[in-house]
Amino acid sequence: MQITFLGHASLLISVGDKTLLVDPFISGNEKAKGKINIHDLTPDYILVTHAHQDHILDVEEIALRSKAIVISNFEIATYFENKGITVHPMNHGGNWSFDFGDLKYVNAIHTSSFPDGSYGGQPGGFVLTSGGKQIYIAGDTALTMDMKLIPLYAKLDLAILPIGGNFTMGINDAVMASDFVECDKVLGYHFDTFGYIEIDHKKAVQTFSDAGKELVLLQIGEKLEI
Secondary structure, three states: OEEEEOOOOOEEEEEOOEEEEEOOOOOOOHHHOOOOOHHHOOOOEEEOOOOOHHHHOOHHHHHHHHOOEEEEEHHHHHHHHOOOOOEEEEOOOOEEEEOOEEEEEEEOOOOOEOOOOOEOOOOEEEEEEEOOEEEEEOOOOOOOHHHHHHHHOOOOOEEEEEOOOOOOOOHHHHHHHHHHOOOOEEEEEOOOOOHHHOOOHHHHHHHHHHOOOEEEOOOOOOEEEO
16 A cells, blocks of 8 residues: 655545545645645545645646545445545445455544535544555544444554644544544644644654654655555
8 A cells, every 4th residue: 555645634545446535735836836746636536524725725736637436424434425526425434345455434623615605514533444454544534432342343554643733633633533443553644734734744754753652754745664
């Protein structure tokens, strides 16, 4: 499994011969300009954690061009289905076996509305099982006791957690989240995109190290093998 960081909370995950795009916010991200071109992205699936603009901005353009299947909660899936996009709706606690592996939709504590203010359902995250590996994509979330359920059905190789604070949990809560999900290797995301979520990289890495854990911070376009 290979994960490419596309900036903010956007990820490209290669599993076998399939490619999954997570929460594409690229064309509107100043930090991704000149590094990632959405026209080069041809995913088989697009996973959407919630309806905020900084997670769905490029979904429609990429999905219509690539014929990718959008996977999200019922409300978000219906929204994109009405735009002529093929979807697979899910909801909390549900799981489904796809041709790339197994996906479970899990709880997140956040808000979820489309840019026009319409209802985007409840936010969520995903546990992906593929090729003998299991990863947790938390989405935008606070620290939540529901994270303690994840080890009951997944032995994680990687937890992908928001670390920017203000809108989501920050560094200290992310350390606790890694305890809850029983995974000491964390890929941080949802940081540095704008002022509210800028972090001190050195301090963040050291905080995790002091707790006996590893925090990976990728540059935009950089890859991580799991």
